[in-house]
Amino acid sequence: MKIKVTDAASKWFREDMGMTGRGVRFFGKVYGKTPVHEGFSLGMTPDDHPRHPVVAEKKDDVTYYITEGDQWFFVGYDLTIDYDAKTDGPVYQYDDNGELDK
Template sequence: MKIGISTAALQWFKDEVELKNGDKVRFYVKIYGNSPVQEGFSLAFTVDNEPIDIAVKTEIEGLTFFIEGADLWFFNGHDLFVDFNAKIDELEFNYTLSE
């Protein structure tokens, strides 16, 4: 599994969340909403500088984006790509089957 972050999403995290060098963003499962990979569950994020069990991560410009091992089931064999949609002013989570 891989995590991809678009340039626009990276800039959004820097501007809106005010991330600084060394910060870590954890993507985690929440029990509300729907996603293309799990009905009744959706994805959220938090700044978490004390990870417990990083299963997947990507590091960009001094920032770490990761998923804990306990949340891997959610992705059901898919990679995560995070983008920013300027038209609706929100992050978008896109899922593609892992190679």
Template sequence: MKLEVTDQALSWFKEEVGVDEGDQIKFFAQYGGDSPVQSGFSIGFSLHETPIKSGVTTEKDGITFFVEEADLWYFDGYDLTIEYDEEKQELTFSYPEPE
């Protein structure tokens, strides 16, 4: 699995959430909502988390983004790309198939 954070999404995290170099952000499966990969679940994030057993990690501008190994089931073999939709002014999550 690959985890990608676009430059626009990174800017959103810095400006709206106030993350800075050295911070860590965890993405996790949460009950409720809907996604193209898991019905009845959606993706959430939390700040200032320390990985217990990271399944996938990426770093951008000194900020670490990760998914715990225990939450990899949610992605069902897909990658995760975190983007920012300027029109809607919100984060979006896409799940491309691995190359």
């Protein structure tokens, strides 16, 4: 499981969300839909104090991470965070990392 943040997404988090020097936690939440989970969607929240992160990516002085309690949502996938100019916000891509094949 990995997190990749594109340059465009990093710019959006820093400039539009004011996240420089801060942390962003990603988690699964009830209701919604993703390409890999029916009935669950991806949530994010500013959180500067990671508790038990299982994966983290620091880019441009922002730490993006997933905690142990939310690991279930991402098992088998790497998360790529990109920026969509049309919606002026982040978009997420789930890439099969082969964990589920083991």
